[in-house]
Amino acid sequence: MLGAEEQIIEIEKNLFIDIRKRIDAEALRIQNTARIIALLDVLHSFSVISRNNHYCRPAINESRHLQIINGRHPVLELQGVMIHSLPTAWILILTGIG
Numbered sequence: 320m321l322g323a324e325e326q327i328i329e330i331e332k333n334l335f336i337d338i339r340k341r342i343d344a345e346a347l348r349i350q351n352t353a354r355i356i357a358l359l360d361v362l363h364s365f366s367v368i369s370r371n372n373h374y375c376r377p378a379i380n381e382s383r384h385l386q387i388i389n390g391r392h393p394v395l396e397l398q399g400v401m402i403h404s405l406p407t408a409w410i411l412i413l414t415g416i417g
Contacts, residue, residue, distance in 0.1 A: 372396075 342349070372393065
């Protein structure tokens with residue numbers, strides 16, 4: 320016959336194994352829920368940043384033309400760099416370091 324401490328340890332071990340099996344059975348659902356929460360978090364962050372910085376939603380149509388009026392670059396803006404009027408035929412491509 321096991322003593323009280325050994326019984327407690329055995330009960331805890333069995334509970335742990337049971338919980339682990341239940342989590343394993345729901346692993347895909349938990350992972351999918353985590354992905355959805357992560358996506359909502361990113362979209363919420365985008366909306367907060369857009370609202371705080373007065374960004375606007377682009378108008379998209381069937382045209383093959385790109386027209387940017389009073390365009391802004393969020394990274395340069397945060398660094399205090401202002402891009403003033405560029406000729407309309409110019410395209411400024413900014414890439415990362417290197």
